[in-house]
Amino acid sequence: MEKPNLFKDSIMPVGVILLTVLVIWYVSAVFLNAPFERDTAARAGTEITFSEILPKTMFQQRPVLPAPHQVIAEIWNTTVLMPITSKRSLVYHAWITLSATLLGFGIGTVLGILLAVGIVHNRAMDRSLMPWVIASQTIPILAIAPMIIVVLNAVGISGLLPKALISTYLSFFPIVVGMVKGLRAPEQIQLDLMHTYYASPSQTFWKLRWPSSMPYLFASLKVAIAISLVGAIVGELPTGAVSGLGARLLAGSYYGQTVQIWSALFMAAALAATLVIIVGLAHTAVLKRMGMKP
């Protein structure tokens, strides 16, 4: 068997694809932004050659497709060069979104685990609740998001909690489904062994069911944290674009600030990647402590 080579098998192919994407991006930026320059030139009554258009398409104020370096410059300007407390700082907006995401994710995880424990231990709950939990995944929950926000606003609850509730709602279902599967993962033979040890139900739970559900829990947590970020971003849309990454997206689309949209998008992507990686690291650490191979 050939030893897997990190460079040859992962870094190089991914790098080449990323480079291709970058090249395609630059080329399409030129072609998508060129008509605007031609129009400006035609209105001024001058002819413009392609070699004159080319540099101009790289530095438009409101390009159809901003060039990558414009996005990077915008991100640099709004994160490093801007004080964190400023309303124009992307770090500030990312923090608003992140706090809602984490709060919602936390509540969703606890609720999901509790419900899964109930479903595993009570047959009536299993039979009556489980079909609805599965059916509810097919419903576009995000459609309810603006209503939850506006209605809770009307009662006087605003700010972090409504957004967090949407994240909770979204992150809760993958966790229930994953945990039910995980808590049922021990085989009959293992349950019988616990029975011969005269283990109480709570001992069976903590010493057998809970440890064996960990891989399933972490797989669901990865899905859940990604989806609760989506929930927080969508939850920020109908609040009238005050703060948060979703608000940046909406404000950018109202005022045609494409560079701002793209930089908010990249920030959201970086946030999602970081969160998923953190959950992945926790996964490896927990499984290692439990003596399991990840």
Place this chain on the structure above:
Amino acid sequence: MNYGLLFGAIAFWLAAWATNEWLVRRKFRTPSANGVVRLAVPLLFGVSILVLWEGLVRGLHVPSVLLPPPSMIWTRLINSVPTLWADFQQTFLKAVITGYALGCGLGFLVAIAIDRSPFLQKGLLPLGNFVSALPVIGVAPIMVMWFGFDWQSKVAVVVIMTFFPMLVNTVSGLAAASAMERDLMHTYAASWFQTLVKLRLPAAWPFIFNALKINSTLALIGAIVAEFFGTPIVGMGFRISTEVGRMNVDMVWAEIAVAAVAGSAFYGIVALIERAVTFWHPSVRNARTA
């Protein structure tokens, strides 16, 4: 406060719960009775939730702006069928179906195209997995800017959202056939195309249908959320956001009910096709015998 309604609803809920407890503990002799119980238990639970909702809202006099009772939502639904149908046509029939077909089709074709190049697979798979975890929904404002307010921009959002799950699942599905089975095809002197059609695609169906099921939900979410960023004056997402603004919460709930039924039906149809196509798979066989 109307205590009669309140306690009536709670009593009904408790009675339904007790009936369910009794039903799941009883053993029925005939398989058909077991089937009926299997269906009746969740149905009874659903009905009891609706009754509880109605009773609590009416009994506690919750303002209908906050949470309208189910009966009010139902009346609204019946009375505004033309509007709901127009929204359904705009969002579901035009944006979701087109985008879903295009996105899944493209994902499938690209997966087949890169099948013969391990290099491209190694490059695209980690990226595809990565993109699947991203809040792709954020491209909605950009797509609205590029493709205009009408359904074309929603199709674009749906295509982007559904493409990557399909790509990743198809590629891993095509790798699912074991080396032994492949060797057998090789001894038959089967060409790459024959191996693909007769062995590897059938082995990949469970993975592909998994992606199709995930995408059926994603597509509806994508289309509805994309409408928050700009749309002509029709569409489910548009209706939800404007009626919320006008505090017509019953209309919003009616629209959500339509979205829920459409989403579940879409998922159900895909699941039914899956059962027909992957009849050999253990998960389907077990469900049939159990």
